[in-house]
Amino acid sequence: MTPHDSSSEEFITPGGRVSPSELLTPDSMSSREQTVLAAEVAKGHSPAPLADDESTFAVFVPLWRQRMRIFMQNKLAIASVIYIALIFLFCFLGPVVWHSNQTDQATALFNPENAPPSASAWLGTDASGYNELGRIMFGGEYSLSLGLLAGFVTIVVGTLYGMIAGFLGGLVDTVLMRLLDAFLSIPVLFLLITLVTVFPRTVTSLIVIIGVIGWFGNARIIRGDALLIKELEYSQAARSMGGGNWHIIRRHVFPNSVSNIVTVSTFAVADAILFLTTLGYLGLGMPLPATDWGTMLNNASQYLANGYWWQLYPLAVIFILLIVAITYVGEALRDAFEVRLLER
Amino acid sequence: MIAYLIRRFVQSIAVLLIVMFVTFVLPYFESGGILAPAYVILQNHATPAAVHAFAAQNGLLKPFYVRFWDYLTQLILHGNWGYSWKNQQTVWSLMVTYIPRTIWLALISLIITVLIALPLGAYQATRRNSVFDYSATSVLFILYGVPAFLLCLLIITWFSIGTIHLPTPPTTDSAWLIFTDPKAFILPVAALTLLNLAFLSRFMRSAVLDVLVQDYVRTAKAKGCSQRRVLFRHAFRNALGPIVIILGLFVPGLFGGALIVESVFNYEGIGYQTVNAATYSDIPTVLGITLLTTILTLFGNLLADVALGVINPRVRVEGRS
Numbered sequence: 330m331t332p333h334d335s336s337s338e339e340f341i342t343p344g345g346r347v348s349p350s351e352l353l354t355p356d357s358m359s360s361r362e363q364t365v366l367a368a369e370v371a372k373g374h375s376p377a378p379l380a381d382d383e384s385t386f387a388v389f390v391p392l393w394r395q396r397m398r399i400f401m402q403n404k405l406a407i408a409s410v411i412y413i414a415l416i417f418l419f420c421f422l423g424p425v426v427w428h429s430n431q432t433d434q435a436t437a438l439f440n441p442e443n444a445p446p447s448a449s450a451w452l453g454t455d456a457s458g459y460n461e462l463g464r465i466m467f468g469g470e471y472s473l474s475l476g477l478l479a480g481f482v483t484i485v486v487g488t489l490y491g492m493i494a495g496f497l498g499g500l501v502d503t504v505l506m507r508l509l510d511a512f513l514s515i516p517v518l519f520l521l522i523t524l525v526t527v528f529p530r531t532v533t534s535l536i537v538i539i540g541v542i543g544w545f546g547n548a549r550i551i552r553g554d555a556l557l558i559k560e561l562e563y564s565q566a567a568r569s570m571g572g573g574n575w576h577i578i579r580r581h582v583f584p585n586s587v588s589n590i591v592t593v594s595t596f597a598v599a600d601a602i603l604f605l606t607t608l609g610y611l612g613l614g615m616p617l618p619a620t621d622w623g624t625m626l627n628n629a630s631q632y633l634a635n636g637y638w639w640q641l642y643p644l645a646v647i648f649i650l651l652i653v654a655i656t657y658v659g660e661a662l663r664d665a666f667e668v669r670l671l672e673r
Numbered sequence: 674m675i676a677y678l679i680r681r682f683v684q685s686i687a688v689l690l691i692v693m694f695v696t697f698v699l700p701y702f703e704s705g706g707i708l709a710p711a712y713v714i715l716q717n718h719a720t721p722a723a724v725h726a727f728a729a730q731n732g733l734l735k736p737f738y739v740r741f742w743d744y745l746t747q748l749i750l751h752g753n754w755g756y757s758w759k760n761q762q763t764v765w766s767l768m769v770t771y772i773p774r775t776i777w778l779a780l781i782s783l784i785i786t787v788l789i790a791l792p793l794g795a796y797q798a799t800r801r802n803s804v805f806d807y808s809a810t811s812v813l814f815i816l817y818g819v820p821a822f823l824l825c826l827l828i829i830t831w832f833s834i835g836t837i838h839l840p841t842p843p844t845t846d847s848a849w850l851i852f853t854d855p856k857a858f859i860l861p862v863a864a865l866t867l868l869n870l871a872f873l874s875r876f877m878r879s880a881v882l883d884v885l886v887q888d889y890v891r892t893a894k895a896k897g898c899s900q901r902r903v904l905f906r907h908a909f910r911n912a913l914g915p916i917v918i919i920l921g922l923f924v925p926g927l928f929g930g931a932l933i934v935e936s937v938f939n940y941e942g943i944g945y946q947t948v949n950a951a952t953y954s955d956i957p958t959v960l961g962i963t964l965l966t967t968i969l970t971l972f973g974n975l976l977a978d979v980a981l982g983v984i985n986p987r988v989r990v991e992g993r994s
Contacts, residue, residue: 511691514970518929519963522951527699610822630826652818
């Protein structure tokens with residue numbers, strides 16, 4: 330770390346002079362994280378503030394801030410985050426600012442049906458006379474909130490299942506993994522359709538059903554992590570000092586697999602929204618008077634040959650870009666956590 | 674290798690039993706219990722006597738474990754997959770008619786997908802962060818983001834209703850449509866291929882990227898191997914392992930994708946029949962189809978294990994961990 334040593338005055342920490350490499354390796358860090366830091370330092374991204382910073386202390390930059398920086402360097406990922414935020418604002422704040430009737434079928438029937446975009450209805454109306462722009466917000470509220478909650482369920486279930494299987498190992502692991510194999514062998518859509526036809530379609534049951542369908546893959550990834558981490562030196566050290574299972578899971582296994590959990594959860598949310606939309610398309614989405622994007626796309630598809638483009642394309646573009654953005658954020662997060670790519 | 678395969682086979686049987694149990698027990702959770710489908714089949718105004726007769730005829734009045742045992746023994750000893758309530762034919766005859774049509778669709782599209790995805794992913798990995806990589810990635814991302822049904826709808830709008838007029842599959846029971854009317858297959862196969870392309874080529878790209886940073890690739894470069902030799906002898910060969918496993922795990926996804934493609938294109942395959950059966954609460958049909966696709970999936974996994982043994986000699990000796 331020669332460039333910083335020359336201005337050593339500036340790098341005196343409250344605890345005395347410390348070399349950056351010492352600063353950077355708190356014992357709680359995994360070897361994988363240390364490699365990240367080594368790579369960061371090697372690339373010249375010193376985690377310590379640069380000399381032209383006015384600071385007088387070499388502040389230890391937390392790991393998440395360094396990863397944040399890697400993430401922030403990815404301009405497309407930033408754009409994706411902004412887009413996702415905008416869509417959420419549009420769907421949840423939009424109806425507050427600009428109200429349109431989306432639930433009263435009787436009143437809506439006074440509007441012209443399938444009307445093209447005009448000054449009064451910017452994106453036209455749908456087959457029931459509902460304002461399409463307001464409908465996208467209204468359906469989006471269901472699609473997004475259901476997607477988020479269902480994604481959350483998949484993460485919680487998948488993480489718990491994977492952690493238990495990977496950490497306990499042995500017979501428990503074998504049994505849990507064979508069960509998982511069984512679930513993975515049923516084509517997801519078949520299971521989804523069966524479940525949705527069997528249970529009543531309410532908000533809660535849709536969240537639970539999509540949540541229950543989506544966690545298989547997550548569990549596998551988290552299990553792999555747990556299996557790996559519990560064998561690492563620091564976990565073994567904790568055990569040798571008398572740490573119990575719960576302690577090791579809480580202080581070592583879980584914190585060190587957070588990277589995978591975070592990455593997997595972005596994909597889980599995207600998948601959940603996709604599942605919900607597919608259900609909606611099959612006519613198994615939110616029942617009236619509620620609606621969701623899949624149901625709307627299904628309705629729009631009935632008029633494809635009539636050329637009512639305003640019912641299909643605006644929503645389709647918003648939707649596809651949203652899924653792309655969420656997926657891209659997931660990829661960017663994975664890059665931010667990825668050690669080996671930094672070495673290149 | 675043989676012992677390993679036998680172990681995998683026994684595990685597959687166990688998995689199959691679990692799947693059977695899960696699908697068998699599901700209808701019991703329906704509001705209205707196991708008799709609810711009877712009302713759907715017999716229409717809503719069915720008299721209680723008619724429903725009772727239907728239930729008695731189909732063994733719905735017996736306790737759960739007796740029904741499960743009956744189903745198991747009938748299936749294993751007599752090859753009896755049950756009787757479709759809605760179609761008034763045996764589930765087996767239904768599947769024999771429609772499964773080949775789905776397999777044609779899925780198989781052709783899988784072959785095309787692999788032929789495109791693997792070279793594409795590998796090329797992207799070797800040209801990481803080039804203009805080509807970025808543009809291919811963005812196209813693939815969009816393909817990944819498009820819901821299956823929307824892609825099919827757009828394909829129909831643009832290539833079947835629009836100026837380019839390609840035919841969509843006609844309604845027929847023939848399993849040999851692929852030979853009598855290959856043109857009708859272009860759109861469904863294209864849709865299914867595009868659907869699976871993104872996933873597979875992304876996977877190939879990261880598999881090759883993973884391999885390219887390994888020490889043995891660096892060693893190969895260092896000792897003076899040509900670029901071609903490094904890529905083909907060292908990188909791709911090792912990247913193929915994960916790809917083969919993922920292809921085995923890919924079978925359910927293939928069926929799921931086919932399900933959507935079939936219902937949008939009105940292509941009467943097994944997915945189309947599943948949606949129909951599910952809508953009409955035709956439980957024996959749903960059960961039978963789920964079971965058969967599960968068997969095909971497990972078979973795919975076994976096949977992937979064998980292929981892995983061919984590619985990677987280490988697996989042959991000790992078995993996959």
